[in-house]
Amino acid sequence: MTSQLAVSTGQHTDPGPKPVNQDFHGLMIPGDHQLGTKGIAVAIADGISSSNVSQIASESAVAGFLNDYYATPDSWSVKQSAQRVLRATNAWLHAQTRQSRYRYDQDRGYVCTLSVLVLKSATAHVFHIGDARIYRLQGNSLEQLTTDHRVWLSQEDSCLNRAMGLSQQVDIDYLAVPVWLGDTFLLATDGVYEHLSERDMAGIIQAAGEDLDSAARTLVERALAAGSDDNLSVQLVRVDSVAAGKSSAEVARDVQQLPFARELAPGQVLDGYRIVRPIHASSRSQVYLAIDEASHQQVALKVPAMELRENPAGLEQFATEQWVAQRIDSPHVVKAFAPERPRSCLYLATKYVQGISLRQWLLDHPAPALETVRQLVEQIARGLRAFHRLEMVHQDLKPDNILINDEGTVVLIDFGATRNAGLQELHDHDEPTWPRGAALYSAPEAFLGETTGWQADQFSLGVITYQMLTGQLPYGTRVPGIRNHRQLRQLSYHPARLHREDLPGWIDHALARALHPESHKRYPALSEFLFDLRQPNPQWQQHHQKPLMERHPVAFWQGMSALLLLALLASFAWRP
Numbered sequence: 001m002t003s004q005l006a007v008s009t010g011q012h013t014d015p016g017p018k019p020v021n022q023d024f025h026g027l028m029i030p031g032d033h034q035l036g037t038k039g040i041a042v043a044i045a046d047g048i049s050s051s052n053v054s055q056i057a058s059e060s061a062v063a064g065f066l067n068d069y070y071a072t073p074d075s076w077s078v079k080q081s082a083q084r085v086l087r088a089t090n091a092w093l094h095a096q097t098r099q100s101r102y103r104y105d106q107d108r109g110y111v112c113t114l115s116v117l118v119l120k121s122a123t124a125h126v127f128h129i130g131d132a133r134i135y136r137l138q139g140n141s142l143e144q145l146t147t148d149h150r151v152w153l154s155q156e157d158s159c160l161n162r163a164m165g166l167s168q169q170v171d172i173d174y175l176a177v178p179v180w181l182g183d184t185f186l187l188a189t190d191g192v193y194e195h196l197s198e199r200d201m202a203g204i205i206q207a208a209g210e211d212l213d214s215a216a217r218t219l220v221e222r223a224l225a226a227g228s229d230d231n232l233s234v235q236l237v238r239v240d241s242v243a244a245g246k247s248s249a250e251v252a253r254d255v256q257q258l259p260f261a262r263e264l265a266p267g268q269v270l271d272g273y274r275i276v277r278p279i280h281a282s283s284r285s286q287v288y289l290a291i292d293e294a295s296h297q298q299v300a301l302k303v304p305a306m307e308l309r310e311n312p313a314g315l316e317q318f319a320t321e322q323w324v325a326q327r328i329d330s331p332h333v334v335k336a337f338a339p340e341r342p343r344s345c346l347y348l349a350t351k352y353v354q355g356i357s358l359r360q361w362l363l364d365h366p367a368p369a370l371e372t373v374r375q376l377v378e379q380i381a382r383g384l385r386a387f388h389r390l391e392m393v394h395q396d397l398k399p400d401n402i403l404i405n406d407e408g409t410v411v412l413i414d415f416g417a418t419r420n421a422g423l424q425e426l427h428d429h430d431e432p433t434w435p436r437g438a439a440l441y442s443a444p445e446a447f448l449g450e451t452t453g454w455q456a457d458q459f460s461l462g463v464i465t466y467q468m469l470t471g472q473l474p475y476g477t478r479v480p481g482i483r484n485h486r487q488l489r490q491l492s493y494h495p496a497r498l499h500r501e502d503l504p505g506w507i508d509h510a511l512a513r514a515l516h517p518e519s520h521k522r523y524p525a526l527s528e529f530l531f532d533l534r535q536p537n538p539q540w541q542q543h544h545q546k547p548l549m550e551r552h553p554v555a556f557w558q559g560m561s562a563l564l565l566l567a568l569l570a571s572f573a574w575r576p
Contacts, residue, residue: 005119006241007040010212013233014220016191022047022112023189023233024058028066033342037074038081039120041066042237046132046189048160049230050107053100057093057110061164064089065116071326073319074258074343078118078125079174086114086127086164086172088420091391093165111165115146117185121243124185128173130163133193135201136177137184142202145175184238188219191230195223205236212236261303261345264288271344273301283307284314284416289352292337298352299337303345315346317416317436322348324415327390332383334403334413353413355405358464362399366471370503373468374533379410380461381526388454388526393419395452396437397460399467419452439480440473444491444517447482455519458526462514465533469507470499474515491517506536 007029015021025044029035043062047054065085072081097109113130126134131148149162162171184205193201201219208215216234223232261270264286268275273290280287283305290301308315325336325348337349356364358376365372380402387394396417403411417436435442435452441463443456466474475491482488493512497503510532516522523529 004035004241005040005121005239005243007119008210008212008238008240009042010214010216010236011234012213012216012220014224014231016224016232017229018049018231020055021231022049022055022058023191023231024055024062024112025187025233025235026062026066027235027237028070030070033074034070036121036243037342038070038072039078039118039125040237041069042117042119042185042187042235044115044132044187044189044233044235045164046113046130046191046231046233048107048111048163051102051109051111053102053108053110054112057096057112057165060093060110061089061112061114064092065114068323068327069118071338072323076319078120078123079176082116082118082125082127083172083174086116086129087170088391090129090164090170091168091420094168095391097165109165111160111163113149113160113189114164115187117187117237119179119185119237119239122179124177124179124183126173126175126177128175129170130160132187132189135186135188135198137186137202137205138180138182140202140206142186142198144198145177147173149173179239179242181239181242184236187233187235187237189231189233191228191232192219192223192234194230195226195228212238258343258346260306260309261347264301264303269293270301270347272341273299273349275301281305285318290349297337298354300334300350300352302348302350304347318348319346320418321415324392324418324420325350328386328392330383330386332379332410332412333386334411350413353403353405353411355403355411357400358402358404358410358468359399361404362468362471367500368468370469370507373465374530376404376410376468377461377465377533378530380412380464381530383410383412384454384457384461385526387418388457391420393452393454394437394457394460395419395435395442395446397457397464398438398441399464400438402464440477442479443519444479444482444488445519447480448485448488453519455522458514458522458529459519461526462511462529466496466511466515469503470496472499474511488517504536507533509537509539 009027011025013021013023013025023046028041030038043065045058045061047058068085069081072085093110097103100109102109113132115132115134116127117134118125126145128134128146129149131150134145136143136145149160150158151161152158164170186201196219204218204222205215208218216236219234220232264270264275266275266277272293274293276289276291278286279289279300285302285304288301290299292299304315304318308318322336325334326338334353335351337351384394394412396414401412401414403413405411435446441460443452443459446452446456463474474494478491493515495508496511497505497508510529514522514529
C-alpha cells in the first residue's frame with residue numbers, strides 16, 4: 001500500500017507584554033489530490049514594532065500565501081508557485097504603503113517578515129524573508145535552516161535589511177532538503193528564539209512527546225520567563241509518514257508539465273466535462289462549451305493550441321491564466337471553475353457567460369446613446385479596477401474580450417496577456433518587447449518596449465470608448481507603427497465630434513486625456529475619467545466659457561440697452 005505524507009502539528013502565540021500581537025501564523029493541510037500536487041504549507045510572519053499597521057501586513061502575508069499558493073496551476077513546481085505568490089504579495093503590501101499616509105516612512109508601513117515551509121512528498125521547501133526562523137529537529141540535533149536578514153548597528157540595536165513590503169522587489173531565500181520519518185520542524189519568531197538556546201528548545205520539544213501543542217505553549221512560556229519583551233509565536237510540524245516512492249533527487253526536479261489535450265469533439269468527456277461545441281479558435285488556444293457532469297453547470301473550456309508546444313513563454317502564460325482567474329473576485333470578471341479533482345491534461349475552465357461580445361454589440365449599435373456608452377464603460381472600469389487592486393494589468397482589453405450577458409452585465413475575459421507586478425519571470429530578459437494584447441488597442445508605450453502599468457489599460461479603455469461613440473479609432477492605425485519617442489510626439493488626437501456632432505465638446509477633453517500618448521499625462525485614476533465622461537471638467541470649462549450673450553441672453557440685451565441709454569443721455573448733456 002502506497003503511503004501518503006502525514007504530519008502532526010502544534011502551535012501557540014502570545015502578545016507578551018505588548019498590547020498588540022503583530023505576529024501571525026497559519027497552516028494548510030489540503031485534501032484530495034492537492035496533498036500530492038501542492039503539499040502541506042506552514043507560514044509564520046512577524047510585524048515590525050515601529051509600524052502601527054504591521055499586524056495587518058503579517059496577517060495579509062500569511063493568509064494571502066495560503067490562499068494563493070493552492071490556486072496556482074498544478075503544472076508549476078513548488079518553488080515556482082511559492083516564489084511567484086510571494087512576489088505578488090510583496091508587491092501588494094508595498095502598494096498599500098505607497099497609497100497610505102506612511103508612503104514617506106517605510107518603517108511605519110505595511111512591512112513584516114515571512115517564513116514559509118512547504119512539505120511535499122519527501123521534500124521540505126523553505127522560503128524565507130526576514131528574521132523569523134525555521135529549524136529542523138532530527139534526533140537530538142536542532143538545525144537552523146534559515147539565515148536572519150538583520151543588520152546589527154551596535155550590540156543592542158539592529159534593523160531588518162530584507163522584509164515583505166519593504167520595497168517593490170523582494171529577494172527570497174530558498175532551500176530544499178529531504179524529509180525523513182520523524183523529522184520535526186520548528187517555526188519561531190524572535191521573541192522566542194532570542195531567549196532560548198537551541199539545546200533548550202530541542203529538550204522542550206522532545207520532553208512533550210506527542211503533544212506538540214503543549215511543546216509550543218511551553219516554548220512560549222519559557223521565553224517569557226527568560227525576559228522576552230516581544231510578541232511570541234511557535235509552530236511545530238512532525239512528519240508521521242512520508243510519501244512512498246520518492247527520494248531526495250526530487251529536490252532538483254520541477255513538477256512535470258501536464259500533457260496537451262487531444263483534439264476535442266462534441267460528446268467527448270474530459271475529466272468530467274462533456275464537450276458540447278466549439279466556441280472560439282485562435283493561434284493561441286481553442287475554447288469549447290462544456291457541461292460539468294457533476295454540477296451540470298455550463299463551463300468554457302480553454303485548451304492551448306498545439307503551436308504552443310514550441311513556445312515555452314506562451315505555455316507559461318497560459319498556465320498563469322487559471323491562477324489569475326481564481327484570485328479575482330468581481331461580477332465584471334469571468335470566474336474560474338475549479339472543482340477539486342485531478343487533471344489529465346492542460347486546460348483552463350471558467351464559468352460560461354451567456355451573451356454577446358462587445359464586438360458584436362458594436363455591430364448591432366452603430367450610434368449608441370451617450371448614456372448607454374457611459375454605463376458600459378463604467379462596468380468595464382469596475383472590472384479593470386479588480387485587476388489593478390491586485391497590482392495586475394489586463395493588457396489585452398479589446399471588444400472581443402468583453403462580454404455582455406443576458407442581464408446587461410459586462411464581464412471581462414481572457415487573461416492570457418495579464419501582467420502582475422509580483423508575477424514577473426525570474427529573468428527580465430524573458431519579458432516581451434512587443435505588446436501582448438491586440439495592437440490596435442495597446443498603449444503606445446508598449447511599442448517602445450517599456451514596461452506597461454495600469455495606465456495602459458486606461459488607454460485601451462479610452463480607445464474602446466471612442467470606438468463605441470464613433471465607430472472609429474482615435475489614432476487610426478498609427479499607434480502600432482511607433483518605434484521611437486519622436487513618432488510618439490507626432491501622434492495627434494482626432495476629435496470625436498468630427499465623427500459625431502451631437503457629442504458635447506467636453507467629452508473630447510475626457511477622451512483626449514485618457515488617450516494621451518504619454519502615460520504620465522493620462523488620468524491618475526480611472527474614476528476621474530469616468531467622472532469627466534458625465535460632466536464637464538472644470539479645467540475645460542475655464543477654457544471654453546460661453547459668452548454672456550449665450551449664457552444669459554436677456555441680461556445681455558438689458559445691459560446693452562442700459563449702456564445705449566447712458567450713451568444717449570451723455571450726448572444730450574454735452575450738446576451746447
